[in-house]
Amino acid sequence: MEKYFPEWVAEAELTLEQASERQSDYVELMADFLRAQGITTGKIIDAGAGLGRNTIYCAKKGYSVTAVENDSTIAAALKARIGEGRGNIDVQQQPIEDVVASVPGGSLDGYIDYGTSSYIPVAQRRAYGASIEQKLKPGAIVILHFPDIPATRDDNAYPGYLDTLFDLHDLEILFSRIESNHNRTVKADRVWTIALRKTDGAIATSEVLQKMVALRVEESKQRFMMALSQLWVFLGMKDVGQTSTVQEVLACINTFPGVDEKEKQKSEMQEYFQIVAEVYSSNPLSRFDFIAQSLEQIDIESRVQRGIQRLQS
Numbered sequence: 001m002e003k004y005f006p007e008w009v010a011e012a013e014l015t016l017e018q019a020s021e022r023q024s025d026y027v028e029l030m031a032d033f034l035r036a037q038g039i040t041t042g043k044i045i046d047a048g049a050g051l052g053r054n055t056i057y058c059a060k061k062g063y064s065v066t067a068v069e070n071d072s073t074i075a076a077a078l079k080a081r082i083g084e085g086r087g088n089i090d091v092q093q094q095p096i097e098d099v100v101a102s103v104p105g106g107s108l109d110g111y112i113d114y115g116t117s118s119y120i121p122v123a124q125r126r127a128y129g130a131s132i133e134q135k136l137k138p139g140a141i142v143i144l145h146f147p148d149i150p151a152t153r154d155d156n157a158y159p160g161y162l163d164t165l166f167d168l169h170d171l172e173i174l175f176s177r178i179e180s181n182h183n184r185t186v187k188a189d190r191v192w193t194i195a196l197r198k199t200d201g202a203i204a205t206s207e208v209l210q211k212m213v214a215l216r217v218e219e220s221k222q223r224f225m226m227a228l229s230q231l232w233v234f235l236g237m238k239d240v241g242q243t244s245t246v247q248e249v250l251a252c253i254n255t256f257p258g259v260d261e262k263e264k265q266k267s268e269m270q271e272y273f274q275i276v277a278e279v280y281s282s283n284p285l286s287r288f289d290f291i292a293q294s295l296e297q298i299d300i301e302s303r304v305q306r307g308i309q310r311l312q313s
């Protein structure tokens with residue numbers, strides 16, 4: 001395990017409660033999309049579950065999750081972490097392709113493939129995708145996360161990548177985003193996240209669509225968090241991500257160590273400052289208590305604007 005994912009050694013020590021707070025950024029979006037359609041229980045597969053951060057999150061939300069992990073060491077660590085008596089989590093140490101093939105058609109409400117599909121050889125990926133599609137219920141949500149630089153080196157990044165998996169006949173794309181990779185589990189500079197919905201023959205009802213639009217507000221909060229963590233990365237700090245505070249980020253904005261030499265990064269930094277400013281001005285961000293507290297004391301917007309001006313000058 002440490003050979004491929006050294007950071008998981010510490011991760012394995014986390015309690016279940018701590019682990020349930022460490023889901024991938026867009027798995028929350030999947031839960032939101034399901035909830036918007038009234039799907040609050042049901043069956044989810046977490047393909048290549050690793051140490052199960054997404055499995056544990058979804059189980060806590062009330063879904064029954066089959067966590068599939070074919071690496072014996074990682075699967076054993078996952079089983080040990082989950083322990084006995086977790087009725088709504090089933091860990092399977094098998095290739096994901098075999099597990100998907102064995103579940104009944106039309107039985108899945110959600111499917112998470114966070115960094116695993118790129119392990120499957122391109123020649124076999126369409127069969128994997130077709131099998132997933134066939135096992136989804138109408139309204140089911142799929143979350144895919146994959147590297148922009150193909151892990152297998154013999155395919156293209158999205159949209160070509162998505163074509164290697166699905167024909168998209170019965171799947172509609174709800175959301176797609178590329179961003180710099182601040183995540184630990186996929187080795188690439190940029191990563192894609194795509195949310196798909198299995199159609200039910202009709203277009204989603206307007207009520208469901210309205211709820212989904214409302215959920216984009218939630219998503220912009222996530223963009224804010226990512227922008228913060230990107231600032232840290234660009235400023236040469238370690239990945240502080242979701243635990244960084246506004247004060248810490250502002251301290252960085254005020255110093256900009258070595259930013260002039262980093263011409264290439266300048267425009268990207270600017271973009272992230274803009275996201276921070278934009279999202280801050282349109283959202284109360286009440287969900288992030290530590291930000292809300294900090295905002296009472298700091299005029300973040302004018303300081304971010306000052307940062308942008310400094311970058312432009």
Ligand SMILES: C[S@@+](CC[C@H](N)C(=O)[O-])C[C@H]1O[C@@H](n2cnc3c(N)ncnc32)[C@H](O)[C@@H]1O
Pocket residue numbers: 024047048049050051052053054068069070071074094095096097113114115116119120185186
């Ligand atoms: C990039 S990691 C992602 C882990 C997890 N999804 C997360 O976000 O934390 C990919 C995982 O998929 C597993 N894996 C790779 N190919 C697989 C396959 N064919 N079947 C099941 N698991 C697989 C790897 O062992 C690894 O743990």
